[in-house]
Amino acid sequence: MNLPEIIGLFLKASLLLVFILIVVLILTLAERKALARIQQRKGPNRVGFKGILQPFADALKLLTKEDILPASANKRVFWVAPLAVFLPGFLIWVTIPLAKEVVLANLDMGLFYITAISVLSVMGLLMAGWGSANKWAMIGGLRAAGQLISYEIPFIMAILSIGILAQSFNLKEIVDDQARWPFAFKQPLGLFIFLTAGLAELGRTPFDIHHAESEVVGGPFVEYSGAHWSVFYLAEYMNTFTIAVLTALLFLGGWQSPALPFSGTIHTVASLSWFLIKTVLVIWVIFWIRGTYPRLRIDQLMSFGWKILVPASFINIFITASVLYYALPDWVITVVSLGVIGAIFYFIRRGSLSGHNQNTVKIIKTSDIRAQLSNRTEV
């Protein structure tokens, strides 16, 4: 590799970083606006026109804040942890294509690379939890480790079944394979598992257990402030975007669009926008869930992961592989998948069916109580 190539790669990587930063800035504002809409309020509307400059104000505030190092913290671990969370999330982006021609390095083992790298961020969270010398942070870090490692399995299994279906781990080829039908139709179960496990990987509602404000006071991030905290924040939103992009790539057909009457650069831009629209849809669903659901308890999360998602993901791989091996029509996967999804929802609602959601509060009329009381006094 000669010097110009290295400089070129460096420039591309910087460009990618800038792109990610812009996306994160937009996402923070979008999330606040979307949540505000759900919660019947206006959201940020003071900085700039309708609040569009709010993320910049936030960033400025965070960067000018004092970075506090707790007295008994392990200095090195404490300072490195944010980077250890951010870097794996960023490295994934090396191989994620945004359009057919827009990618830093198209790897043949792209999906494999993504799953291998993304697991590393667990370490960062554990480091943050341990390095802070704070018990809440430690509990949060351990929660994160348990949660992320458990949900890694269904997450990877869902990706694996896509690999089987597309006969490739190359993201470009996977998208090309979806020219006729997006994999969401062939793999509804895979999509469900991927999104659920993805939410758990992100640590977003209803799986925001490791940084639950009301329980562990922000978990691993409790002692962080200023710029270092903002790196965690950056990583969280970047990962949200990553999951949304991966969902669009693997299940929604990526940049595959209805025939567009363009060619060359315009075509690239058009397919890129088409792809971003799909991503935005997924992101909106993630925000929507955040605005609606409370949080699960850690043992409920674990039992959901191990007792429902992991078996379901194995079933998914099994049916995908069998259908391909025996050359059955694709709709068989769809039908069986939908059946399994139905079974999952049945298991979730099973408690309710046994009267779990029964209203145990009954209303007693005051007239009855008064009658009883007057009887008692008469006796």
Added chain:
Amino acid sequence: MQVHQQVSEHSDAIDLMVNMGPQHPSTHGVFRLVIWVDGERIVKVEPHIGYLHRGSEKICESEQYNQIVTLFDRLDYVGNLNSELAFCLAVEKLTETAVPERAEYIRVILCELNRIASHMLFYGVYGLDAGATTPMLYGFRERERVQELFESVTGARMMHNYIRIGGVKEDVPDDFHKNVLALLDHLKGGVDECDSLLSQNEMFLARTKGVGIINGEDALDYGVTGPALRASGVIEDVRVTDPYSIYDRFDFGIPVGSNGDCWDRYYVRVEEMRESIKIVEQAISNIPKGEISAKVRRIIRPPAGEVFVRTESPRGDLGVFLVSDGSDKPYRVKVRPPSFANLQALEHMLEDTYIADAVLVLGSIDIIMGEVDR
């Protein structure tokens, strides 16, 4: 205090002690709960109070009777009017003052609206404890409407000083009747909306059903009162079983739970809001014209003696014990705050639970630290 302590009997591991509070987002004020945990499981808890102690009861002894009402505002700072009422009832009982009808109706209307506002705050914060942000906004939206009405009547959003010994401070504004009816209409929809947002949510059910159970007998032994007691299946509401003011004139319902778990304590409050709306409806349609305050001397000197009154505050049985020595200042004022008694049962409720449950159980007994510490 020891940082690590061997408390669990079944394992050799040293249990981790964590301080939940006094600075913790979900202890509802400055409450400190020391928890020993074995992983996520709670082995032992130890509540500590006193971080908000202001010596209110002692201050009362150096203030004139009229001035003490403002101190009672600051005890239960979410159900201010109910606290004011408790003290005024005590002084009225001691001085044998007859309160005019109109004042009684105004008091009942405002106190019940205050109960709704308080329960709405509970609803919102409970949602937040469970990890859902939207209920908080919904609850505060409804509470804000009630606060607006309070502002138009009393001139203040929280520390009203409106209920006075012998009646109320001043008559309600001209558009009060209309405003209350509009508010009730709005609240009916609001309560239904809040109910449908959270109560039957599958995850919320999973988090609250069967968690923090206390049976009626234990609850009575601990001195638990109010919604927390009724959730355990005990029919006890001072408004009905030992009526004060004019509560014996209204027909409403007392929501009673059967499991005594977090969900029951939560839902009893939701239903209570509906019942309070019924009371306000009956009161506003029967409100008579006339005086709003009895003739009371500017400086009240009750005859020497002692009196105890109990009222149903949003959190439970709020009692005031008042001793007068015949001077213009009380000899002793003792408050029996419901939150304080309810808090005693916390340790019992937290047996065999997880850290995450501690937050929900604490939230479900709806403590106000201003009242606990006084």
